[in-house]
Amino acid sequence: MSTESKSAGQIYKRVDEIRGFVRDQFDFLRQDRLAMLGVIVVAGFVFLGLFGPMLAPHDPIEEDMRGEDGSILRLSEPSGEAVLGTTAFGKDVLSQFLAGARPTFIVGLFGGIGTGAIGFLVGLVSGYYGGWVDEVLMRLTDLTFSLPFMPMALLLLTFVTPSVWLMTAIIAGFLWKMPARVVRSEVLSVRERTFVKSARASGASDLRTMLYHVGPNVLPIGFLYTAYGIAWAIAAQASLAFLGFGDPTMTSWGRMLRQVFESGNMRVAWWWVVPPALGIAAITTSVFLIGRAYEEVINPEIQTDQ
């Protein structure tokens, strides 16, 4: 009985902590109006990513839009029938836009998290252990730096059928180098601080010191680069889809732009171009704006003045 109420108390405390943390973040972001705007855009994007395909009024690929006389509506301007107009193939632009958010969302989220997680771990281990471990991991980082991302991704995607998850893996497999280097150099300075040394002196194991004492202190920069990773992954996904190397089974914003570009209708069909182009531009910019707001706080050298 007493143990139960105790654990319940702990849970409440924990929930309070989390709530306090979320409120702190929210208060912090509210001070920066640009970052707040970014949060709103990101929230809208997450909503589209989760529910967009269900909201689409028509099937984005199968269903042809027909006018009152039953003929297929090709390249028709926005109207009551199709709120955002139709494509050259007679498909509903609004439905494609709604459905196309999902692959962008999946690749962005998981590509970003993968980038952040791999980079954080490599940087942490490399910086903490030093010596040959550091040497091996950093040369591996150099290697991924020297293999140009876009060309290599295009090459890899030609001999396997592109799928959303494969693209996520390729993107994370190439982008982890960025956080790895930054986290490593952070770890190098944290490692020398007194509390780390005292942890070691009081008998903490290497693994424990690394995870409990060094890790939390470089976590903010890990999160920052995860955010940037999300923006990079979205940009990369859109670019690959635009070049025709995207998942052929799914409508995505990049693929919509490819179709309008390839079909040569960019000059007339602005209603076909603007939704996906604006969608991609808005989400990548928003993620970066939020990241920047945090960077001002995380980077100790920038915050000294003022």
Added chain:
Amino acid sequence: MSQFQRFLAKRLAISLVLTLVAVSVIFVVLRLLPGSPFEALVTAGNLSPSQVEEIRALYGLDQPMWKQYVNYMTSLLTFQFGYSILRSQPVWDVLEPRLINTLILLVPALVTTAILSSSLGMYVGWNRGSKLEKLSIITTTFLRSTPVFITGIFFIIVFAYNLELVPAFGMRSVTASPEGYIDTYLSLDFAHHYILPFTIAVLYYSGDFLLLARNGVVEKKGSEFLKLHRAKGLTEMQQLARAGRNSMLPILTYFALRLGMIFQGLILLEVVFGWPGIGRELVLAIQQQDYPLVQAAVFIMALAVIIANLAADVLYAYFDPTVSTSGGGAA
């Protein structure tokens, strides 16, 4: 050997090994590709099996894998790129003009933006909290985080389609057939096609330089040496010049890195504008499975990045006394 020389030797050795590994990775990836360009020729019914064998032998594709690997390594590293399968022309003859087209577009753009954006970045960093600072940061954040083809599409719609100021596609008019480089690049027609992609490249690269310069000056602003300069009675501008000079190193090394990446071209920009550069050529070659062309293009791109990385590290170690040259590479 001095410490710096030892550092240089180590860094050189690393770069060499990296080149070898990168080239091997390219080989592995390319040989994993299913199908060969010859299949298309055979199924088209133009060639008999014996003719196919003849061509395969010509390209060395009938030899055992290890032999192909050795041949491939020796020929790439001696810059013998072989023949393009689909264009039946030496690979270098295909790539050289494309590479030059890319460099003509991007090198001036990079230099322009490095000078303009860094200066602006130093200025707004000095006047921290100003309207101009906010505005420049949000603009460049938008420009550098948005994929370059989207910025390109927006600009094409506005300036090419609606205002009809510039052409939207290609490097020259269809009717123009210039001879030689001078004729190609020093013409009004070329400038007319050049201005839009050039502008977008400048804007696309601007964000990183602006932020690097701004952060550098913001960091230096509170430092002791500037207090001394202020006490000496230097004007604001003179102080800024000194703070700026001291934050040049990250900008310089970043410039070196970017310069290396330019050899990849801006693939998306080139595709959107139909600019006949190396990036667009690579995409075409990949789609057509033209192995020799692809491997040579990727090799040039990787090599440029490796050399630029080396240059950046050496620059840093040479100019920044706080970087320990005895440690492994650039921290």
